[in-house]
Amino acid sequence: MTNTVKQGVFTTVLKNGCTNFYIKYSLNNKQYKVRLGSDEDGWTVNKAYKERQKRISNNLASVSNRTSLKFCDAFESYMDSISHKTDCYNSRSRYKTHLKDSIGHYRLGDITPLLLLKLKSKLAEEDTVKTGKPLAPRSIDGIMDLVNQTYNFHIRIRSYNGTSPATPKLVSRFSIDNSRLSFLSKEDYKNLMYRLEHRTEFYINTKPHITQQLKLFVMLGVTTGGRRGTLLTIKVKDINFKEGTILLHNHKVGRIYQGYIHPAIKEYLLETVATLSPEHYLIGGKVKPLCPTTISKRLQPILNDMFNVGVTQRRERVVVHTLRHTFGSWLAQANTSLYQIMKLMDHSQISQTQMYAKLLPNSGADEVSKLDI
Structure with missing residues (x-):
């Protein structure tokens, strides 16, 4: 040459x-x-x-065109790609509240880890309009993850040729303390179901169909351990009364796993599905799933009235997700193995299930005593 x-x-x-x-x-x-x-x-x-x-x-x-893409436009493109997911509404809400004004106008190539670290500190220090308190560490981590996911989407489709400034390596995430775990006792659950059954005695402007939605949600929450989005996307066709099973969708990782119908709620489920078609969603009874935020806005005030009066520590509050923890906790108290709890809750790793170990009635003492020495 x-x-x-x-x-x-x-x-x-x-x-x-x-x-x-x-x-x-x-x-x-x-x-x-x-x-x-x-x-x-x-x-x-x-x-x-x-x-x-x-x-x-x-x-x-x-x-030049790829690096001039603004974060606001990049985020909208990413949202369009996941519009079928149940948590899309929450992602949009997080962007609008915490990211739009802070980094929405920046070009992707101009957003740096330092800028995001400053935003992270600001979110951790400033009181929010909604609660009057700073965001929880897990919520801030979720916001940083949302930024990272937006970048990764555009890198994957080659509309941006840089790297993400929001990786956990560049913008560290909080170390979440899972040592404390709130869950409902059997008595708490009975009291909650009584409150829902008699909503008209405690609250005004109650509607029967909303009462039914709340009862179904709570029943399924403590007997399947499904996350909010999982429970709201159970269709009638997912329930097999003959086998006693329910197909549950883990939207967090995109897989389907199997739950089981507890005998205590079987009759109520049968009554509910009697007027629905196979394609109807169980909670809400329509061909479209109920919005996750809607169920939270209806249930959380009741949980606050019953369990959160005077509770100041965030980790000790009873929230909608507590129903899932209640399922895992009850299984542990019934001496279910951690491996079985992991399968029933569809955890990806046993480390996620380890939080329930302290609730096991038999911590290993019986096994030690059986050793032939």
Whole structure:
């Protein structure tokens, strides 16, 4: 290969006397070598040089367009790609409340880890309008994860050629303390169901269909351990009364697992599905699932009235997700193995289930005493 008078243009002479033309150029620290053709195809040194300049200009323009993408537009594209997921509403709400005004106007290439660390500190210190308190560490981690997911989506579809500034390595996440665990006792559950059954005695403007939704949600929550989105996407066709099973959708990781119908709620489920078609969602009774925020806004005030009066520590409050912890806790108290609890709750790792170990009535003392020494 021989240099020519034009930068980045090279030639080779074939045995038949024809001359092949090549161009070399560098872009984003990557070297490119391209064969254009021969003089029989009409290629010359000048034509090859112009082609080289054209390719460099086009690639630079493409890179410029990709790096000029603003976070607000990038986020909307990402949301469109996950619009089928049940937590899409929560993601939009987090963006609107905490990210839109702070980084929405920035280009993707201009958002740095330092900028996000400052935002993280601000979120941890400033009181929110909704609660009058700073965001919980887990909520802040969720916001940083949302930024990271937005970047990763655009990197994956090649609309952005940089790297994410929001990875856990660059923007550390909080170390969440799971040592304390709130859950309902059997008596708490009975009292909650009584309150729901007699809502008209405690609250005004109650509607029977909403009472039914809340009762179903609580019943299924403590007997299947499904997350909020999981419970709200149970369809009638997912319930097999003959086998006593319920198909549950883990939207967090995108898989389906099996739950079981507790005998105590079987009759209520049968009454509920009697007027529904197989494609109807069990909670809400429509062809579209109930919005997760809607069920929380209806149930959380009741939980606050019953269990959170005077409770100041966030980790000790009873919330909608407490129903899932209640399921795991009751299983542990019934001496269910951690491995079985892991399967029933569809945890990805046993470390997620380890929090229930302290509730096991037999911590191993019986096994030790059985050793033949």
